Amino acid sequence: MRVLHTADWHLGQRFISGHERTEEHRHFLEWLVQTVREQRVEVLVIAGDVFDTGSPSNQALELYYSFLLNMRSTGCRDIVVVGGNHDSPATLNAPARLLRHLRVHVVGCVPECFEDQVLVLDDATGKPGLVVCAAPFLRDRDVRLSVPGETAEERETRIKQGIADHYARLAAVEQVWQLKGLGLPVLATGHLYAAGAAPSDSERTIHVGNLGQITADHFPEVFDYVALGHLHRPQRVGGREHIRYSGSPIPLSFSEIGHPKEVLLLEFVAGKLHTLETLEVPGTRRLIRFHGTLEEVVAGLQAYDNTGYLLPAWADVQIHSELTQLEVADALLKVIQELDRKQLEVLARRHFRLVKLRALGEEETQEPLTRSLHDFTEREVFEQRLETEPEEGRSELLRTFDELLESL
Numbered sequence: 001m002r003v004l005h006t007a008d009w010h011l012g013q014r015f016i017s018g019h020e021r022t023e024e025h026r027h028f029l030e031w032l033v034q035t036v037r038e039q040r041v042e043v044l045v046i047a048g049d050v051f052d053t054g055s056p057s058n059q060a061l062e063l064y065y066s067f068l069l070n071m072r073s074t075g076c077r078d079i080v081v082v083g084g085n086h087d088s089p090a091t092l093n094a095p096a097r098l099l100r101h102l103r104v105h106v107v108g109c110v111p112e113c114f115e116d117q118v119l120v121l122d123d124a125t126g127k128p129g130l131v132v133c134a135a136p137f138l139r140d141r142d143v144r145l146s147v148p149g150e151t152a153e154e155r156e157t158r159i160k161q162g163i164a165d166h167y168a169r170l171a172a173v174e175q176v177w178q179l180k181g182l183g184l185p186v187l188a189t190g191h192l193y194a195a196g197a198a199p200s201d202s203e204r205t206i207h208v209g210n211l212g213q214i215t216a217d218h219f220p221e222v223f224d225y226v227a228l229g230h231l232h233r234p235q236r237v238g239g240r241e242h243i244r245y246s247g248s249p250i251p252l253s254f255s256e257i258g259h260p261k262e263v264l265l266l267e268f269v270a271g272k273l274h275t276l277e278t279l280e281v282p283g284t285r286r287l288i289r290f291h292g293t294l295e296e297v298v299a300g301l302q303a304y305d306n307t308g309y310l311l312p313a314w315a316d317v318q319i320h321s322e323l324t325q326l327e328v329a330d331a332l333l334k335v336i337q338e339l340d341r342k343q344l345e346v347l348a349r350r351h352f353r354l355v356k357l358r359a360l361g362e363e364e365t366q367e368p369l370t371r372s373l374h375d376f377t378e379r380e381v382f383e384q385r386l387e388t389e390p391e392e393g394r395s396e397l398l399r400t401f402d403e404l405l406e407s408l
Contacts, residue, residue, distance in 0.1 A: 048084025
């Protein structure tokens with residue numbers, strides 16, 4: 001059985017200043033259909049965050065349904081879609097009964113009948129060939145009961161235990177362990193934040209302060225592979241080869257510039273994971289940063305070559321200079337106006353004005369330059385404030401601050 005694992009498409013994402021990612025997603029989905037056909041994929045697993053918002057645009061919905069229709073021309077027999085924290089369960093589940101006739105299995109949220117998360121997929125001969133425990137993103141109400149007056153540590157423990165119990169309960173479903181005993185491989189999905197994994201700044205906090213970080217040990221041994229979503233960097237969990245994040249197929253923020261973009265091709269033989277191969281997703285648009293002095297940034301912009309990319313690059317510019325904001329903006333604007341917009345477009349601009357700090361009456365020296373207060377983010381300011389607090393309480397205060405900042 002050949003299975004392809006992907007996640008975190010975020011169809012319909014609007015980038016800085018409302019720039020759409022439709023063309024990038026369209027190219028990815030066309031490549032994915034071709035790859036499924038060429039690699040003889042039998043099952044496609046999408047581990048959450050199909051859409052970027054709970055109310056996706058018509059363009060995003062058109063991409064999704066056109067992709068499912070185009071997959072009919074491949075040899076893929078089944079598609080498994082689980083909901084992520086960005087997805088609306090109602091949006092995903094609405095056409096679920098209809099899509100089932102196309103062998104598209106949608107689990108937008110934890111169903112009323114718990115066992116409905118267990119899917120038995122046939123192989124090429126029409127006999128059961130793979131068991132999928134299709135666990136979606138688990139919301140707080142799915143994994144714990146609210147307890148008045150509980151501390152942050154108690155809340156964290158409850159969420160972790162609730163998630164672990166959910167997977168233990170899936171592993172204990174009679175159909176799962178019976179078919180496992182008959183030699184069928186078992187694959188589980190998840191959309192969560194595993195402890196030790198490396199996030200980027202484009203993932204939305206899925207529990208308060210990213211509580212609920214479970215470890216590789218929380219996944220029962222009955223699972224031959226765990227297909228995870230939520231983190232956009234491809235990675236293993238706890239060093240386990242069979243517990244993986246596939247990552248997002250396109251960079252969703254400038255923090256993902258250095259991340260590889262890939263999907264994971266699995267092959268199960270004799271009830272076990274036989275091979276695991278990464279397939280690189282070709283990029284159609286480059287996100288690039290130009291950080292430095294005004295002279296360095298201008299030189300980088302003017303020398304940029306977009307060869308090899310179908311769409312113009314999007315740039316993040318950050319200038320460190322003693323010049324005033326107006327002086328920098330005037331110099332940079334002239335350069336931007338001269339750029340070929342088919343090659344490069346500047347979407348984000350920031351100026352960190354460097355100022356010298358010295359005591360009254362002290363002669364000016366060549367001391368290192370210091371960032372002024374307005375150059376810091378809200379979180380950086382709060383982190384500096386925390387340096388005066390006892391170390392044991394800092395992490396809880398920072399999590400609470402992140403929660404407050406996100407709600408604002």
